[in-house]
Every structure is written in C-alpha cells, then in structure tokens.
Amino acid sequence: MAPTNRTAKPTLAQVAARAGVSETTAARALRGSTVVTRDTVTKVEKAAASLGYLRNRLAGALAGGPSNQVAVILPSLSNIVFPDVLKGLEDRLEHAGFHPVLGISNYDPDREENLIRNLLAWRPAGLVIAPSGTTDTSRSLLRGVDLPVVEIMDIDTDPVDMAVGMSHRGAGLAMARHLVARGYRRCAYIGHDLTRDHRAAARLDGFRAGLDEAGLALTACVTLPDPSSVAQGRRGLAQLLDHAEIRPDLVYFSNDDMAVGGVFHCMANAIRLPEDLAIAGFNGLELGQSLPVPLTTTASHRTRIGETAADNILMRIAGRDTKRLMDVGFSLIEGGTS
Amino acid sequence: MAPTNRTAKPTLAQVAARAGVSETTAARALRGSTVVTRDTVTKVEKAAASLGYLRNRLAGALAGGPSNQVAVILPSLSNIVFPDVLKGLEDRLEHAGFHPVLGISNYDPDREENLIRNLLAWRPAGLVIAPSGTTDTSRSLLRGVDLPVVEIMDIDTDPVDMAVGMSHRGAGLAMARHLVARGYRRCAYIGHDLTRDHRAAARLDGFRAGLDEAGLALTACVTLPDPSSVAQGRRGLAQLLDHAEIRPDLVYFSNDDMAVGGVFHCMANAIRLPEDLAIAGFNGLELGQSLPVPLTTTASHRTRIGETAADNILMRIAGRDTKRLMDVGFSLIEGGTS
DNA sequence: CTGAAAGCGCTAACAT
DNA sequence: ATGTTAGCGCTTTCAG
Numbered sequence: 001m002a003p004t005n006r007t008a009k010p011t012l013a014q015v016a017a018r019a020g021v022s023e024t025t026a027a028r029a030l031r032g033s034t035v036v037t038r039d040t041v042t043k044v045e046k047a048a049a050s051l052g053y054l055r056n057r058l059a060g061a062l063a064g065g066p067s068n069q070v071a072v073i074l075p076s077l078s079n080i081v082f083p084d085v086l087k088g089l090e091d092r093l094e095h096a097g098f099h100p101v102l103g104i105s106n107y108d109p110d111r112e113e114n115l116i117r118n119l120l121a122w123r124p125a126g127l128v129i130a131p132s133g134t135t136d137t138s139r140s141l142l143r144g145v146d147l148p149v150v151e152i153m154d155i156d157t158d159p160v161d162m163a164v165g166m167s168h169r170g171a172g173l174a175m176a177r178h179l180v181a182r183g184y185r186r187c188a189y190i191g192h193d194l195t196r197d198h199r200a201a202a203r204l205d206g207f208r209a210g211l212d213e214a215g216l217a218l219t220a221c222v223t224l225p226d227p228s229s230v231a232q233g234r235r236g237l238a239q240l241l242d243h244a245e246i247r248p249d250l251v252y253f254s255n256d257d258m259a260v261g262g263v264f265h266c267m268a269n270a271i272r273l274p275e276d277l278a279i280a281g282f283n284g285l286e287l288g289q290s291l292p293v294p295l296t297t298t299a300s301h302r303t304r305i306g307e308t309a310a311d312n313i314l315m316r317i318a319g320r321d322t323k324r325l326m327d328v329g330f331s332l333i334e335g336g337t338s
Numbered sequence: 339m340a341p342t343n344r345t346a347k348p349t350l351a352q353v354a355a356r357a358g359v360s361e362t363t364a365a366r367a368l369r370g371s372t373v374v375t376r377d378t379v380t381k382v383e384k385a386a387a388s389l390g391y392l393r394n395r396l397a398g399a400l401a402g403g404p405s406n407q408v409a410v411i412l413p414s415l416s417n418i419v420f421p422d423v424l425k426g427l428e429d430r431l432e433h434a435g436f437h438p439v440l441g442i443s444n445y446d447p448d449r450e451e452n453l454i455r456n457l458l459a460w461r462p463a464g465l466v467i468a469p470s471g472t473t474d475t476s477r478s479l480l481r482g483v484d485l486p487v488v489e490i491m492d493i494d495t496d497p498v499d500m501a502v503g504m505s506h507r508g509a510g511l512a513m514a515r516h517l518v519a520r521g522y523r524r525c526a527y528i529g530h531d532l533t534r535d536h537r538a539a540a541r542l543d544g545f546r547a548g549l550d551e552a553g554l555a556l557t558a559c560v561t562l563p564d565p566s567s568v569a570q571g572r573r574g575l576a577q578l579l580d581h582a583e584i585r586p587d588l589v590y591f592s593n594d595d596m597a598v599g600g601v602f603h604c605m606a607n608a609i610r611l612p613e614d615l616a617i618a619g620f621n622g623l624e625l626g627q628s629l630p631v632p633l634t635t636t637a638s639h640r641t642r643i644g645e646t647a648a649d650n651i652l653m654r655i656a657g658r659d660t661k662r663l664m665d666v667g668f669s670l671i672e673g674g675t676s
Numbered sequence: 677c678t679g680a681a682a683g684c685g686c687t688a689a690c691a692t
Numbered sequence: 693a694t695g696t697t698a699g700c701g702c703t704t705t706c707a708g
Contacts, residue, residue, distance in 0.1 A: 009484075052482060054455065054458055054459060055459045056400075056459065056461060057459040057460050057461075058396055058399050058400045058405075058460065058461050059400050061396050062394075062396045062397050062400050068456075069439065069460070077421045077422075077424055077425040077428065078425065079418070080417070080418055080421070082421075083415045083418070083420075083421035083424075084415075086415055086421075086440075087415040087416065087442070090415065090440060090441075090442050091442070094441070094442065097456070099439050099440060099441060099456065099457065100439070100440045101407065101437050101438070101439045101440075102424075102428060102437060102438045102439075102440055103428075103432070103437060104425070104428050104429070104432065117392065118406075118435070118437065119437065120392055121392060121393045121394060121395040122395050122396065122407070123394060123395075123396050144390060146347075229624060229628075230624055230625055230628035231624060231627075231628045234628055260625075260628075261628060264628055264629060264630050267605070267630040268630040286567060286568055286569060287568055287598075287625065289569075290567075290568035290569045290572055290598075290599060290602055291602060292602050292605040292606040
C-alpha cells in the first residue's frame with residue numbers, strides 16, 4: 001500500500017502489468033476515457049493507487065498529448081496590479097486544469113525575449129504576455145508559433161494574435177476631460193519611471209491631450225526615476241509643492257499608489273482635499289477607496305483582464321474562435337479628492 | 339532566414355543535418371558544452387538560427403536532462419504578501435534559468451493536494467509550498483518524491499524536507515510583550531477568517547500568551563468571516579468600538595491591511611492615534627509605513643523568504659547540503675500608532 | 677472494448 | 693572532438 005520506492009517512480013507499464021491490462025488500456029482508464037469498462041477502470045485505479053503512480057506529463061506531452069501549461073510573462077510583481085491580473089488568470093486556468101508558468105521581465109525587452117524563448121521551449125498550450133517594449137525578435141517569435149497568444153493590459157497597439165485590455169491613452173483623456181469639466185485649470189502631473197512603464201506614459205499622453213482640448217497645459221510635470229510606490233508619491237508631491245512656480249489646483253498621479261502617497265502628504269501637512277488641492281490617480285485600488293476620503297481615480301479591471309485572457313486561451317485550445325481585440329474598458333470613479 | 343513553416347517545429351535532427359554533424363554534437367554545441375570546437379558551434383548555431391529552431395525541453399527532460407521548472411503552491415494572491423514572496427522566488431529562480439509553475443490553493447487543503455499531484459506530474463526540479471492545513475495525503479506525497487521541497491512562511495511545524503520562514507506565534511508573543519511594556523492594558527483583537535489562515539491564528543495565539551504573562555487577557559476579539567482587507571479592518575474597528583463593553587486602549591489587527599483600515603477609521607472619526615487608541619498590525623507593508631503616522635507592526639521578511647527558498651532549492655539541485663530549518667526572523671517596528 | 681506497434685525529440689552512455 | 697546506440701514514458705494510429 002505504501003509507495004514501494006522513493007526514487008524509482010512507477011510507470012504506466014507497471015500499473016498496466018499489475019492490473020493485467022495493456023499500457024494503452026491503463027492510460028485510457030486513468031484519463032477517464034468512456035470506452036473502457038467500469039470494471040477495468042476500477043482495476044487500473046487500484047493498481048495505480050497501490051503503486052503510488054504519478055502521471056508523467058512530460059512523456060504525455062512529448063507523445064502528442066495535450067499540455068496544461070500556459071506561459072505567463074509579466075513585467076513586475078511589485079505592486080498589486082499584476083498579481084491581480086495573475087489571480088484572474090490563475091483562477092480560470094486552474095478551473096480548467098491548467099497552470100501558469102511564470103516569467104517576470106522586469107520591464108526589460110531583452111529579458112522578455114529570453115523568457116519567451118525559454119517558456120516556449122516547454123511547449124505550453126498558450127502564452128499570455130503583458131508586453132514591455134517588445135522587440136521585433138519577440139514579435140516574430142510569437143508570430144512563428146502555433147499556439148494561442150494573448151497580449152494583455154493594452155489594446156492601443158496591434159496584437160500578434162489576441163489582445164485583452166483597455167486604452168490607457170483613453171483613460172488619461174477621459175480623466176482630463178472630467179477634471180476640466182469640474183473646473184480645474186492648473187493641473188500638474190507626478191509620475192514614476194515612464195521610460196519603462198509605457199502604459200503610464202500613454203495615460204499621461206491622453207491626459208495632456210484632454211487638457212489641450214480645453215486650451216490648457218500641464219503646469220508642472222514631475223517624474224521620479226524609481227518604480228511607483230506610496231512613499232514615492234508622497235515625496236513627489238512634497239517636492240512639487242516646494243518647487244513649482246505655479247501652485248496647481250490638481251495633481252494627476254501616474255497611479256493609485258503614487259496618489260495615495262500624495263493624499264498622505266496632504267493629511268500630514270493639513271492640506272485640505274479637495275479645497276486646497278485635488279488629487280486623482282489610476283487603477284481603482286481598494287486602498288484608495290478605503291481612505292477617509294475616497295480617491296478620485298479610474299478603475300482598471302485587472303482581474304477581469306486576467307480572466308478574459310485565460311478564457312480566450314482556453315477557448316482557442318478547445319478549437320473555438322475568438323475575437324482579436326477585447327476591450328474590458330475602464331470606469332471613472334468620482335471620489336472625494338477632486 | 340525566416341522560419342520555414344509555422345506549424346512543423348524544426349527538430350534537433352534537422353539542425354544537425356543542416357550543420358552536417360550528428361544530433362549529439364548539435365545538442366552539445368547548442369547547450370554550450372566546452373568540448374565542442376568553436377567552429378562547429380558556429381556552424382550549428384547558424385543552422386539553428388536559419389531554421390528558427392526552438393529547443394524542446396519536454397523531450398530533454400524526459401530523456402533524463404534537467405528540468406528548470408519549480409512548482410510553487412501559494413494560498414492566495416489577493417494581498418501583496420504572497421506576491422512579495424513570489425517575487426523573491428521568481429527573481430532568484432530566473433537568474434538561475436528556472437521558472438516557477440504556479441498553483442493557488444485558495445487555503446483549501448483538498449485543492450492543495452490536487453495541485454501537488456498535478457504539478458509533480460510535470461517532474462519539476464523542486465517544489466515550494468506555503469501550506470494551508472496540509473492533509474496527510476499531501477505530506478506523504480511530498481515525502482515520497484525525490485526532489486527538494488521547501489515549506490515556507492512558517493517554521494513552527496516540522497517540515498517534510500526544508501522550511502523557510504519565521505515563528506508566527508513568536509511574532510504575536512513579541513508584540514504583546516512590547517505593548518504590555520509600553521503600558522497598554524486593555525488590548526483587543528480584530529482579525530479576518532482564522533480557520534483558513536492558520537498563521538494569523540498562530541500570531542493571535544502568541545499575542546494571547548504574551549498578555550497572559552502579564553496577567554492580562556483580550557478585552558475583545560472580533561473575527562470577521564472574510565479575507566483580510568483595508569475595508570474589512572475599517573469596518574471591524576467601527577463595529578468593535580460600537581459594541582465593546584470595555585473600551586480598549588489598543589487594538590492588535592491580524593495584519594497590516596486590516597490595521598490600516600483601523601487607522602483610516604480613526605482618521606475619519608477624529609480618534610487620535612495613539613492618545614485615544616493605539617493600533618498594531620503585522621507584516622510591515624510599505625503602505626503602513628507611509629501613513630501620516632507610521633504603523634506599529636512586525637516586519638515579516640517576505641521577499642527574503644522567497645529568495646531563501648529559491649536559493650536552497652537551487653543549492654540542493656546543485657548537490658549541496660542545506661539546513662532543514664531556516665528562520666528569517668521578524669523585526670518589531672515601533673511606529674507612531676502605539 | 678482492448679491491444680500492438682511506432683515514435684514524439686531529446687540526452688546519457690559508450691564508443692571512436 | 694564527434695558519432696552511435698538505446699532508451700525516457702507516454703499517446704496516437706491502426707488492428708482486432
């Protein structure tokens with residue numbers, strides 16, 4: 001009853017032998033093929049259990065069976081944004097018996113290219129990637145493979161296969177229009193490292209366009225070299241208010257982490273929100289909405305992006321058709337900080 | 339120069355043929371074996387590139403080559419804690435050319451057991467698990483395999499192979515002693531679902547023991563049925579202050595997310611910290627330390643746990659010896675909320 | 677409903 | 693330094 005040997009893994013052949021059937025039948029029984037007799041299934045299952053048999057999917061996948069691995073490439077795990085996406089992905093994959101194989105590109109296109117190559121070497125059933133300045137080589141690698149590929153987060157560019165996300169430029173634009181309509185005129189921006197995070201850059205671009213429509217321009221634009229964080233946002237606002245020639249009536253932050261830092265700076269310095277200063281962020285994190293005064297921001301539907309990406313990978317594996325572009329949209333949250 | 343065919347993946351045999359060498363030599367060249375002539379390496383690499391060859395690790399691993407996959411099983415991705423661990427893991431694995439294959443148990447022992455089985459079927463080079471009430475079957479599965487296994491987060495129980503983490507009971511105990519020494523006497527507790535999160539339960543247990551040493555007991559103990567969150571913490575404190583018969587001078591929260599919610603409740607209701615009420619959390623998240631008044635809490639070294647786990651998996655793969663128990667410790671952060 | 681044969685693409689031995 | 697041989701453990705044909 002106990003596994004006989006801790007090193008030599010029992011094989012299907014051994015299970016078959018013990019059950020007194022052929023390897024083929026044993027395989028069919030174990031995978032729940034309907035053609036096998038209930039009787040044989042029981043026999044084989046008993047044999048497998050008694051040997052402590054553990055299916056070897058390496059062999060299975062090599063022999064032409066399906067893989068249940070999906071390569072997932074994300075730029076970072078440092079704030080909650082990508083874990084939220086991953087959660088959505090994992091959840092749907094899990095329910096279908098699939099597993100994500102993870103790679104973190106750290107916003108580095110070369111590392112990303114490497115990851116693609118390494119993960120494809122495992123012949124996954126699909127690939128999901130949140131691109132970070134993808135190289136031509138990367139794109140041609142992805143184009144050359146015969147498996148469903150979903151590019152996530154962004155739908156502003158033309159995907160190799162499928163894309164799930166939202167328009168970041170559109171989100172920045174919508175926020176600018178909204179704030180201009182509410183009467184803000186002296187808008188400043190505080191962001192993190194934009195050369196790496198091109199989606200944040202797209203939002204800023206859209207925001208600028210929205211101001212421009214009203215004949216306005218940013219009164220100040222601070223970008224800090226480090227990744228976004230609450231501490232960074234707090235520091236950024238302190239710096240901006242110290243040095244800016246024009247005192248802004250609103251600050252648009254590159255994301256909610258940064259914006260919450262701004263809110264904390266205001267709290268600590270008796271700057272009233274939104275009377276003295278308005279603040280807006282991006283993402284719609286729970287954190288921002290739980291503040292004493294909820295943050296004005298744009299909700300990005302991160303988990304839904306993950307779920308939709310997974311669902312479409314799974315659909316394609318099942319042989320069904322999918323759309324090329326899936327826009328999960330965004331929603332403006334009118335909080336109390338503006 | 340372009341990949342010849344998008345479906346039929348070129349094999350090593352084809353590369354070898356085109357380079358005019360044997361399969362073995364081609365393999366050696368491609369994997370950077372030192373015995374091959376620089377000349378042949380060039381030839382083979384050229385052939386591989388021209389065919390758009392992509393290594394098939396399924397075949398390699400099946401044939402006895404090394405796997406570079408490491409199974410990783412975590413209970414959740416919903417707050418930043420496990421993503422932080424995963425980040426540490428991924429970072430170190432990545433640098434060694436390894437990839438995590440992920441499973442999320444959702445704090446469900448049965449799902450965990452399933453994940454173990456499914457992930458082991460891919461014959462990973464190692465396995466890292468943050469157990470959630472692991473079943474006997476799970477433990478015997480893990481004991482029966484021939485690969486390095488690290489149980490992470492907790493070192494309060496005896497590991498199957500290796501364990502990396504800290505004593506959660508110890509953290510609760512240390513916090514209680516610290517707060518008692520600072521003069522707090524009416525301590526309450528607010529937590530999330532403890533039946534699922536046994537590490538939070540261990541902290542509470544330690545905290546109680548610490549109070550007990552001073553002849554004290556919790557004046558109130560609220561546990562909410564849902565997962566932890568800022569909103570939940572805020573609600574919990576509101577509820578506690580409404581209903582508690584004894585007004586506490588301190589509330590220990592199950593973690594920082596919850597504690598930050600408590601801080602927000604105080605801010606919104608003009609409850610002064612720490613004069614009217616003191617608050618303590620657990621984890622040492624950046625969020626809590628960026629508050630206008632930094633949170634009193636215990637720093638758990640989450641990323642370090644991930645890094646250490648990965649390092650030890652890698653050491654064992656390299657054939658080196660490792661310790662059974664690795665305590666990364668914790669550190670008390672004396673913030674301004676106590 | 678079950679079985680026999682062939683082979684997935686690679687790597688580790690063992691030659692040479 | 694390179695080649696030959698023999699599988700790894702399974703799944704897919706194709707036959708009964």
